[in-house]
Amino acid sequence: MKLQVVHRTLYQYAHPVTLAHNQARLTPRSCATQRCLQSRIVVEPYPMLLHSWTDYFGNEATYFMFESPHAELSITLEAAVELLPRDLKHQIADEGTWEEAARVFQQPTSPAAFEASLYTFDSPYVKRGADVRAYAATSFPPNRSFFAGVRELTHRIHKDFRYDPQATTLNTTTGELLQLRRGVCQDFAHLQIACLRSLGLAARYVSGYLVTHSPPGKPKLVGADASHAWLSVFFPQCGWVDFDPTNNCLPSSDHITLAWGRDYFDVAPIKGLYFGDGASTLTVLVDVSLLN
Numbered sequence: 001m002k003l004q005v006v007h008r009t010l011y012q013y014a015h016p017v018t019l020a021h022n023q024a025r026l027t028p029r030s031c032a033t034q035r036c037l038q039s040r041i042v043v044e045p046y047p048m049l050l051h052s053w054t055d056y057f058g059n060e061a062t063y064f065m066f067e068s069p070h071a072e073l074s075i076t077l078e079a080a081v082e083l084l085p086r087d088l089k090h091q092i093a094d095e096g097t098w099e100e101a102a103r104v105f106q107q108p109t110s111p112a113a114f115e116a117s118l119y120t121f122d123s124p125y126v127k128r129g130a131d132v133r134a135y136a137a138t139s140f141p142p143n144r145s146f147f148a149g150v151r152e153l154t155h156r157i158h159k160d161f162r163y164d165p166q167a168t169t170l171n172t173t174t175g176e177l178l179q180l181r182r183g184v185c186q187d188f189a190h191l192q193i194a195c196l197r198s199l200g201l202a203a204r205y206v207s208g209y210l211v212t213h214s215p216p217g218k219p220k221l222v223g224a225d226a227s228h229a230w231l232s233v234f235f236p237q238c239g240w241v242d243f244d245p246t247n248n249c250l251p252s253s254d255h256i257t258l259a260w261g262r263d264y265f266d267v268a269p270i271k272g273l274y275f276g277d278g279a280s281t282l283t284v285l286v287d288v289s290l291l292n
Contacts, residue, residue: 001253002037002291005209007077007227007284009270014278016069022272025207025259026077027052027060033086033242034257039079045070057266059259075270080291083253095237098146102200104236116202116234119193123262126190126205128198131175136195146201150233150243151250153195157188158248170264185229185246186264192245193231193263202234206242207267209256211288226286227269232260256288 007026028036043050047064055061066073108114122128139153164182172180174194177187189205196203210228230244230251242251259267274280 001083003081003083003211003256004287004289004291005077005079005081005256006287007209007269008286009075010283010285011073011280012283013071013073013274013276013280015276016071017066017073017274017276018069019276020066020070020073020272020274022064022073022075022270023268024062024064024075024077024270025055025059025267026062026075026269027258028079028081028208029059029257029259031257033084033251033255035082035084037080037082039077042074042076042078044072044074044076055266057259057261059261059267081256083256086252096146096235097143098140098149098199098201099143101146101236105200105202112239113234113236116240119202119204119234119262120197120200122197124265125170125263126194126197127174128194129175131178132191132194133198135178135191136199139195140199146235147241150196150241153192154243154245155248157192157245161188161191163246188245189229189231190263192243196233204232204234204240204260205263205267206230206232206257206260207264207269208258209286209288210247211254211256227284228255229264230255 024041026041027039028034030036041062043064048067049065052060052062104113105117105120108117136153139156140149160181162182163184165184167180167182168177168184168187172183172187174191177183177191193203193205207227207229230242232240232242234240244251261267
């Protein structure tokens with residue numbers, strides 16, 4: 001399946017901004033589940049400086065800077081992506097226990113496990129702790145299948161937490177989320193990652209988009225036509241497997257991957273700073289459609 005993605009971000013400032021520095025991670029990755037056929041980022045007004053590089057996690061990042069006054073800033077991604085069939089890795093992943101997997105990360109013997117061990121530690125928005133470990137423990141009794149535990153944890157977060165865009169901010173901690181029991185896809189991904197890392201397991205944050213094909217009269221999945229987030233878990237037998245706690249599923253041909261890292265801090269679609277007097281408003285429009 002080939003898809004076209006248009007993601008437009010518009011900043012409007014109360015007074016002209018005189019200096020701005022920004023980073024964008026909007027270019028879809030080419031990986032085992034998809035191919036990025038073409039991609040371009042259009043910045044208006046045209047920046048004084050613009051360049052791209054590949055970051056530590058293999059994501060394409062773009063930096064742009066302005067030194068002239070501007071009242072608006074528009075950043076538009078235009079991309080074409082081919083989604084590839086996902087193999088049933090979980091059939092292999094179901095062979096080992098979670099304790100066996102945790103021991104692999106304590107003393108990794110393969111390059112893949114060593115690289116994945118990076119994702120067992122705390123990161124800016126994901127902190128391990130007794131509270132998240134206690135929440136995770138229900139899904140991970142002794143000698144349980146690693147895959148079965150992750151799948152149940154995905155289901156429990158979907159069941160226990162309500163999707164509410166007004167309930168949390170970027171600075172909401174996992175401890176606060178456990179009390180609120182509501183949030184957005186970013187929160188649910190962070191919580192599940194924290195739970196897994198608290199058990200010594202490797203999990204990373206994935207940003208992207210969700211494509212839906214709902215039948216007439218049926219609601220779209222949460223996250224459709226918007227940025228979305230889920231997580232990927234490393235299984236020593238087969239590598240990385242994706243899980244989406246917001247929609248209680250294993251991502252298949254409906255998830256477009258933009259970037260991955262330790263948490264949202266590493267893969268924010270756009271971040272930066274500006275110098276100016278007054279407030280700003282943000283408008284984000286995302287359209288995903290089939291390519292003929």
